[in-house]
Structures are given as structure tokens and as C-alpha cells.
Amino acid sequence: MLKTCKRCFREFDEEDVLDTSPTTELADIFLQGIGVEDINDLCPECREELGVMNLLGFGL
Numbered sequence: 001m002l003k004t005c006k007r008c009f010r011e012f013d014e015e016d017v018l019d020t021s022p023t024t025e026l027a028d029i030f031l032q033g034i035g036v037e038d039i040n041d042l043c044p045e046c047r048e049e050l051g052v053m054n055l056l057g058f059g060l
Helices: 014-018 022-033 044-056
Strands: 002-004 011-013
Touching: 011 014, 014 044, 022 044
Parallel strands: none
Antiparallel strands: 002 011
8 A cells, every 4th residue: 555755745655664674763763752653654765864864863
């Protein structure tokens, strides 16, 4: 099933969200910490980008 990313508005396959990497895990922890209701509303690319930015210390 296709979903639309709430950050970049690209369509992505809901099954792609199941793939995890250390950066997406870091993004998930960050998103849960700031109270995002459904972290699966973001595409894998946006989640990875948020994880990398947090890893580098830039935050949002």
C-alpha cells in the first residue's frame, strides 16, 4: 500500500518502512522522543536523513 510522506510529500511503499538501519533507528528514537504519533508516516529517506542529522548533532 502506498502512503504519502508527511515531510516531503513523496509516495512510498508502506513495506519499505520495515527496513531498518542504525540511522533510521536513531531517527525513530528521536521522533518518539518529540512525540510524533506515527513514525511510519515518514518515508525511509526522510527518516534516514533525520537520523544522520541527529548523529551529526544538528537536530532538526
